[in-house]
Amino acid sequence: MNFLEKLLQKNKEQIATVIVEFSRQMLYFPLGSKAKKLEITIAGYQVAQRLYAHKPLSKEWAYIQNLLGYTYSFRMKGERAENFELAIEAFKLALQVRTRENYPKEWAETQINLGITYCHRIRGNKANNLRKAIKCFKLALKVCTPKSEHWAKIQNELGNAYLKIEKKGKVDSLLKEAAINAFTSALNVFSNEEDSYEWATTQKNLGNAYRQRKEGNKDENLEKAIKAFESTLKIFDKNSNEYGRIKNNLGIIYLEKRNGDKKENLKCAIQAFKSALKIYVYDYFPQELAITLASIGKAYLSAEEYTKAYEAFADTINIVDFLRLEIIFGSGIEFDKQNLAEKWNPHYQGILEACLNLAKKQPDYFAHAIEYAERSKARNLVELLNKKNLYPIENCYSSNKKLYQIHCRKLNILRIEILNKQWQKQSKQRLRKFLQESNEPIKAIKKTIECINKELEKLMQKRDNLIQKINKIDPNFKFTQKLNEISFSEIKALVGQHTAIIEWYITNNQIITFIITHNEEWKIKKEPPFWASSSEDLDNLIKWCKEYFEAYYAPRLKEYKDDNQENNNKKAELKKQWEDGLTIRFQQLAEILHINDILSHIPKTCDRLILVPHRFLHLLPLHALPLSEKQDQCLLDKFKGGVGYAPSCQLLQISQGLQRTEFRELFAIQNPKNANLKSLDYAKLEVDAICKLFSDSEVLKQENASEVALKESDKLLSSHCCHFACHGKFDLKSPVESALLLAEYEPEHKSSAKDQQLEEDGRLTLREIFELTLDQCRLVTLSACETGMVDPDSISDEYIGLPSGFMFAGSPSVVASLWRVDDISTAFLMSKFYENLTEHRQKPFQPEEGAVAIALNQAQCWLRDVTNTELMQRIENLPLSHTNKVNLIKIFNQYEKNNEKPFYKPYYWAAFCAIGK
Structure with a gap:
């Protein structure tokens, strides 16, 4: 044993204390990247934690767990959702030691930290997370002196949790009032001179509460919100993240204001967003930057400044793509990428609106509209296919071809294993949404998710170790790469002289349909080939789909679950009603989608059609839509070169x-x-x-x-x-x-290891x-x-x-x-x-x-x-058993006329x- 090892054995706790303090101070060091400082701090806490392995569940060990949780909640590297999970796990470990009986002050501190993390948690049910946060804050209040500064801080966090819960009707109003009461209680304690930061933070939260308030006059509430926000600008540093958020919030309020001059409100909103954009730097605040860019994009849309709106939304989408890439390098959890895509999806709608308005005078923007519509479709599957065959450069392995094959094989195995675990986790997370928090199955699902998380961590470590080995040979290899988006010229290359693509995109208020053919006369005429529905058409489509699927799933309702004659007859009747109603339903759908108007944009030389649906349109047989032309019953009849589908171009x-x-x-x-x-x-x-x-x-x-x-x-x-x-x-x-x-x-010998595995x-x-x-x-x-x-x-x-x-x-x-x-x-x-x-x-x-x-x-x-006759002739020539042939003949003999x-x-x-x- 060398000198350092002996020193470590004797002075573990002292060394751990020094490392913890050094790591804690690192966060406040004025120079260097914040992200890197956070990683150094986390690494230090992890080392200190290991040094206390001989004293698990000690007070010092719990202190480190609390610090780890706090730092994970602010971590910038990796995937944000996974970092919150790590923070929650660390706080829960700390609470195993920090009990109310033994360490009431520390217990309350960790409860508050845990509550704040639940407020920001991305995974799980949002309402359940916020309920857990409220529970944590209320527990912490039990050991705090009323009207004290600490009590006021908890009231502020409690108000935040109330504010974030999304409910409808009276319950929502009560929650907003509870939030306002909590913030007001805190402000009765805080002073804008002695507790200036806490006072300003609470004023900011009060402003948010008034902005969302349902009770009272909306315009008066917005004025109160503006007053609360503006009062904080004197306190927060003009270059701080908080100052930027206040400016962003003010911009949003001016967008929502109904009283006053609309142009002046828009001007104030844009000015506020611009102030926020001066603060947010891409490297430090990518999410905040994206939020503000999206907000100013909306403002420019309202002001009909479409070029500026396009630029703002384009920058927003580029940042979101960067965040998606970070998820791949971080936790690798595809479900989080899907959540991110859904959260930011409205901004694709924003850029489409800007593009289509600009396309009226500048046709190139029609191409951009299609490119961005494509960019938002089936993104995870495209990325998975893109990285499926991503391997190191073979020439780098010129001296060891066998090792190249080994590394490629291991990459394939890891990609599939990681993807499989991601699917498993997504499945359990979705299932948990369908269960009540009080149900027993939820506990089993949570345990399963925890096990999957651990297995994922092991796979990620294996992946990282393999990449390290590969990088020694091919330094530029990465497990994934940025996706090259398909361009309009590449989309055009998919269609020949006789092919057309109809691509749908459903926004919050309309159905947009793009028509892509070889014909480019629209560039000269400046009449881009697309159709945009009314909001009424979208409402009708949603109503149609609801009725269609309700009728389809009706025989599977719980009330018909029991296997008896009455239920079986009812299910058969409901099934037949759905089958018989399809012809009329499809006629209605064709009218709602204005299929005849859309087809008018397609040259008569086109005999092949590719349909690219969007969202729930993927579930509908669009190829069977009936047409008004007498010679063509439906799309299949009109396009003899085939009607096919694609999830995206x-x-x-x-x-x-x-x-x-x-x-x-x-x-x-x-x-x-x-x-x-x-x-x-x-x-x-x-x-x-x-x-x-x-x-x-x-x-x-x-x-x-x-x-x-x-x-x-x-x-x-x-x-x-x-x-x-x-x-x-x-x-x-x-x-x-x-x-x-x-x-x-059914294996012959279940006891054998191979059979059990298979x-x-x-x-x-x-x-x-x-x-x-x-x-x-x-x-x-x-x-x-x-x-x-x-x-x-x-x-x-x-x-x-x-x-x-x-x-x-x-x-x-x-x-x-x-x-x-x-x-x-x-x-x-x-x-x-x-x-x-x-x-x-x-x-x-x-x-x-x-x-x-x-x-x-x-x-x-x-x-x-x-016809019946033609089928009977075909049956005679089919390789059927005598029984099946007789049964078929009986079935078709039911039809009285041969031409039926x-x-x-x-x-x-x-x-x-x-x-x-």
């Missing part, structure tokens, strides 16, 4: 970049056997007909169609087409748990699909229920559903369904679809782009229009859509 670009010319080998799942699932009697007909069209195939049937068999299949890795004829389920509560339902796995639950979830490798695959067909549905609640338009998993796994094209489909009609549709696709590919000089959409659309039109069309209703033919290439 950038994802379409990625799909088109995947060159998969081979289409010889098939991997298929056929009617997995599962005690909980109804047998799909016509899946065999479907798969047998498809297999005949491929030179080589592997089919996992019934009890053999398990997860384990699928994951262990070599054919899955090499196949050019994967076809799933099975059951599917979209999980509304947690879309990442949506799944294809396979056979239950044991599966019969659900191939979205999380598991992301782990698949389909590098040879040209097409994935999900011939199952609800396989094309995606998260309807994603404000930021994150494309979370089974198709996204297969696109990430490597397939450029996915065919999926938008509702629970019929077994018989689906079998006919799929067999015809593959026949069409085979014929298309056999024709010379046929492009790959759009081939899947053409084949599917033709099959859908055929199924819609096929059994599958004419949209329910039978409209569910499936072609997504991607």
